[in-house]
Amino acid sequence: MKFVHVLESQPSSGGGLPIWGMIGIYVVFFALLYLIFFRPQQKKRKKEEAMRKNAEIGDEVTTIGGICGKIVGIKDENTLILETGSDRAKIRVKRWAIGSVDTVHDDQA
Numbered sequence: 001m002k003f004v005h006v007l008e009s010q011p012s013s014g015g016g017l018p019i020w021g022m023i024g025i026y027v028v029f030f031a032l033l034y035l036i037f038f039r040p041q042q043k044k045r046k047k048e049e050a051m052r053k054n055a056e057i058g059d060e061v062t063t064i065g066g067i068c069g070k071i072v073g074i075k076d077e078n079t080l081i082l083e084t085g086s087d088r089a090k091i092r093v094k095r096w097a098i099g100s101v102d103t104v105h106d107d108q109a
Contacts, residue, residue: 051098051100051101052095052096052098053095054101055071055080055095055098055101056071057071057072057073057074058070058071058103059071059101059102059103060101060102060103061080061082061098061099061100061101061102061103062098062099062100062102063082063093063097063098063099064097064098064099065097065099066099067082067084067091067093068084068102069082069083069084069085069091070082070083070084071083072090075092077095078094078095078096079092079093079094079095080092080093080094080095080098
């Protein structure tokens with residue numbers, strides 16, 4: 001018995017994408033990842049920073065720890081004095097600790 005080895009003159013196509021097609025898929029994937037996850041998170045962070053920066057004396061605030069009070073003083077750029085409770089206890093908090101400003105200003109509406 002003789003075995004005949006036949007060589008193909010043309011390379012077989014593997015059916016895969018060329019390298020530029022694969023790079024394009026990765027670019028589209030990372031663009032969608034950015035638009036779906038990272039961009040909304042950045043917008044939310046900027047909105048929260050603006051809310052904390054615009055808090056002023058007289059605003060009712062809630063800290064991220066759940067303390068509710070009224071801003072009665074600003075010690076320095078990053079420290080606020082809150083008045084809490086009916087006994088008017090005062091507490092110092094950092095500006096980054098403000099979770100929400102509960103006072104609605106007319107100019108924001």
